[in-house]
Amino acid sequence: MLEIKNLSAGYGGPDVIHDIQLQADEGEMLCIVGPNGCGKTTLLKSIARLLKYRGSVLLNSLDIAAVPRKELAKKIAMLGQLSQIYFPYSVYDTVSLGRYAYSSGFLKNLSKEDEEIINDTINWLGLTGEKDRMITELSGGQLQRVFLARTIVQNPDIILLDEPTNHLDLKHQVELLHYLLKWARDNNKIVIGVLHDLNLVHTFGDKAALMSEGKIAAHGKPEEVLDGETLKTIYDIDIKKFMIESLEKWKSAGEYT
Numbered sequence: 001m002l003e004i005k006n007l008s009a010g011y012g013g014p015d016v017i018h019d020i021q022l023q024a025d026e027g028e029m030l031c032i033v034g035p036n037g038c039g040k041t042t043l044l045k046s047i048a049r050l051l052k053y054r055g056s057v058l059l060n061s062l063d064i065a066a067v068p069r070k071e072l073a074k075k076i077a078m079l080g081q082l083s084q085i086y087f088p089y090s091v092y093d094t095v096s097l098g099r100y101a102y103s104s105g106f107l108k109n110l111s112k113e114d115e116e117i118i119n120d121t122i123n124w125l126g127l128t129g130e131k132d133r134m135i136t137e138l139s140g141g142q143l144q145r146v147f148l149a150r151t152i153v154q155n156p157d158i159i160l161l162d163e164p165t166n167h168l169d170l171k172h173q174v175e176l177l178h179y180l181l182k183w184a185r186d187n188n189k190i191v192i193g194v195l196h197d198l199n200l201v202h203t204f205g206d207k208a209a210l211m212s213e214g215k216i217a218a219h220g221k222p223e224e225v226l227d228g229e230t231l232k233t234i235y236d237i238d239i240k241k242f243m244i245e246s247l248e249k250w251k252s253a254g255e256y257t
Contacts, residue, residue, distance in 0.1 A: 001023065001024070001025055001026065001059075002025075002057070002058070003022075003058040004022040004023070004058075005055055006019055006054070007019070007020040007056070008053060009046040009053035011042075011051070015214065016039045016042040016214050017039040017042050017046065018214045018215050019215070020055070022216065024158075024190045024192060025190070026188040026190055027184055027185055027188050027189070028184060028190065028191075028206035029177075029180065029184055029191040029192075029193065029206050029207075030191070030193070030206065031194075031222070032044070032192065032208075032211060033208060033211070033225075034211035034212055035212070038211040038212055038214060039215075040211055041194060043211070044078065044160045044194060047076065048076055048160055049065070049069075049072060049076075059076075059158070070101050071101075073100070073156070074101050074102070074156060075156055076156050076157070076160065077156040078161075079147060079160070080161075080162040081164060090131070090133065090134055091132070091133055092118065092122070092132065094135050094147075095149045095150045096110060098153035098154045099117070099118065099154070118153055121149045125145045126145070127142070127145060140172070141168055141172035145175075145176070145179075148179060156189070157189060157190060158189065158191070158192060159189070160193070161180070161192065163196065164176060165177065165200070173197070174203075177203075178204075180204075198226055198231075198243075199243075201222050201226065202223070206221075207221060207222070208220070208222040208226060210225050210231075212234045217234060218230055
């Protein structure tokens, strides 16, 4: 279980997030939603201890503030948006980086167990045929699966997602979230993800937390949190009406019977 209590944080000036209270249980995906600038990424960075914060982040009652950085990498991993690639590593070597917290050297001295975990994860994510290719040669969807594999081989208790589906087409967005939800279910892990597409939140989220101006405005099951009036107030647009009108256009186009 992850428990976040009275969490506040910022970047040296006024706090960006204020008195956050959240809980996530093993085997589930918690989706963080809200308009731009409401503090979603700041919340993830605080949970990952990339920012100084006040309050507490407890993982199975253990305060992560007391955990050494290398040990923390065995408990919490972060997967972000696709970024520029600076080093043309192979798929295998890129995924191997996820075992750094368990090894004594950089891409050296991988144990037999490390190699088995790396190969099993590459196979599970359908990347066996690309194992020896340079990551600079991959499509966006393939590359994000490689980064997911690198994250999974860390074997963390929690994976944090910072808009990981941005720049991916719909097929690869759904595929990525499917893999993550299955990983959480099968291994009793936790996934906490910042997502913008509310349809994906409804489809994949076990719980949702709606943020506004650095605070939690609502928290619970997606169908409870993504209430039409609440969304209208926070996003300043009638999202539910827009979604229904869009669905009606799909129906009128003969896509559904």
